[in-house]
Amino acid sequence: SQTIHQWPATLVQPVGSPLSLECTVEGTSNPNLYWYRQAAGRGLQLLFYSVGIGQISSEVPQNLSASRPQDRQFILSSKKLLLSDSGFYLCAWARTGINQPQHFGDGTRLSIL
Amino acid sequence: QQQVKQSPQSLIVQKGGISIINCAYENTAFDYFPWYQQFPGKGPALLIAIRPDVSEKKEGRFTISFNKSAKQFSLHIMDSQPGDSATYFCAAGGSARQLTFGSGTQLTVLP
Secondary structure: OOEEEEEOOEEEEOOOOOEEEEEEEEOOOOOEEEEEEEOOOOOEEEEEEEEEOOEEEEOOOOOEEEEEEEOOEEEEEEOOOOHHHOEEEEEEEEOOOOOOOOEEOOOEEEEEO | OOOEEEEOOEEEEEOOOOEEEEEEEOOOOOOEEEEEEEOOOOOOEEEEEEOOOOOEEEEOOEEEEEEOOOOEEEEEEOOOOHHHOEEEEEEEEOOOOOEEEOOOEEEEEEO
């Protein structure tokens, strides 16, 4: 069966510090991968998605970036965090193809001080 | 045109009652409509999904009703239980391999 792992579960960072969140998927090959941000009490905002190694599409211009160094690894990064970067970050995967269900990890709660 | 509007924002139902959450979309290219359930501190989990070639899909106590002409779809939870208390998100997808999510409904089922 397929599983998705995100870490860390919680993170507290000062303004201006760098960020690296990691997501890995097991039990499938060549998945589509997604990073979302969820503000408190709000819906999910798609940040990045990837259909293959090194292929990243950005949905929202901001100081975040994403990379996919391996088939089942997706990384969300920032060089300098802003207060507005606080939120709940979720990684998801889906099988290749149109309209495949997305499956989410348990997220990282990021607080910027 | 990519927006999915979800209502109500919050819903309180007595145990055993019916919970109804509604969503409306604008983009006629959407052809996949999943619903997700999210508990606090967890990621959303796929609950049930429908494609526009059917008007209703039922899985246990959960039913999706779909009205293509009105561009609306809804989630019905029959015999609602306290364990159903969670946030529910509708979403819509098309050929772009992406989902557009509604803003969520916080459901509370009173014992």
